Structures are given as structure tokens and as C-alpha cells.
Amino acid sequence: MDNKDLVQKAVEHFRDYPQPCCLCGITGSFVGIFIPDNPQKYGAPENKTRFFVYSLCDNCERLKDKATLVENKFLSNLHSLS
Numbered sequence: 001m002d003n004k005d006l007v008q009k010a011v012e013h014f015r016d017y018p019q020p021c022c023l024c025g026i027t028g029s030f031v032g033i034f035i036p037d038n039p040q041k042y043g044a045p046e047n048k049t050r051f052f053v054y055s056l057c058d059n060c061e062r063l064k065d066k067a068t069l070v071e072n073k074f075l076s077n078l079h080s081l082s
Ligand SMILES: [Zn+2]
Pocket: 021, 022, 023, 024, 025, 026, 056, 057, 058, 059, 060, 061
């Protein structure tokens, strides 16, 4: 299974089982995929890619800087894990 299949599967899972909005926590209605330019920054091993699938609610989906907010969210989650 290559990355494209994995992304597809993850997106389908999020569509079938709506997840909380990754920014505010209420039930999300949009599915987004974030594929970092620099996956190592997000904890991926050398030469590996990493992707994140996330949910957004109606309100957060409308935020102009949602991409940055989501990115920062993933970064801070990673940092709180390590
Ligand atoms: Zn939200």
C-alpha cells in the first residue's frame, strides 16, 4: 500500500466516523489532509514522509489562517509528546 492509498483510507475513515474538530473540539464536518514539506520536523524518520488527516468544523473551516493554525496544532502536539 503506498502513501496515496493510506491517505485515501484515512480520509474515508474520517468521513465515515466524524472526528472532533482539531482546533476547537466540536464535531467536525470537513476533512483535511496536511502533508508537511519537511516531515522530519514532524517526527518522521529520515527519508520518510508523514501525513496528518484532521477534521474541521464549519466555523474553523471558514478561518482564513486555518492552515497555519492546524500546522501549529500538530507541531505543539508533537512537542508535548516528546
Ligand atoms: Zn472547530
